[in-house]
Amino acid sequence: MAKKKACKKCRIITNAEECPLCKSNDLTTNIKGRVVIIDATKSEIAQKLNIKVKGEYAIKTK
Template identity: 35%
Template sequence: MATRLVCRDCHRVLDVEGDEQCPACGSNSLTEDWAGYVVIAHPEESEIAEAMEVTEAGRYALKVR
């Protein structure tokens, strides 16, 4: 069963199995310690995406520890 982890570097929410890398940025720094969730469909039109410095559509955590 996949575990929901978040990349500490780009905050992307991932469904992973075991030790994996973030497909977005390549980081190995994944965590289960996060809060808040936002789905960004059109980053070029989103003020939230701009504030989070997100340029790709996807699922992102708002707070990562």
């Protein structure tokens, strides 16, 4: 199983080689905590983390 990666910029977690949001390939496997955002407009966590698209996100990356 491939290790999931998170975009350093958007923090979205993906299996792909590039970020599905910003198309960056600056991804990291060093994920510190994760959060699933289902409704970004209603989620306080999403607003705190500045997340606008639903998905699974890393809370922090290194």
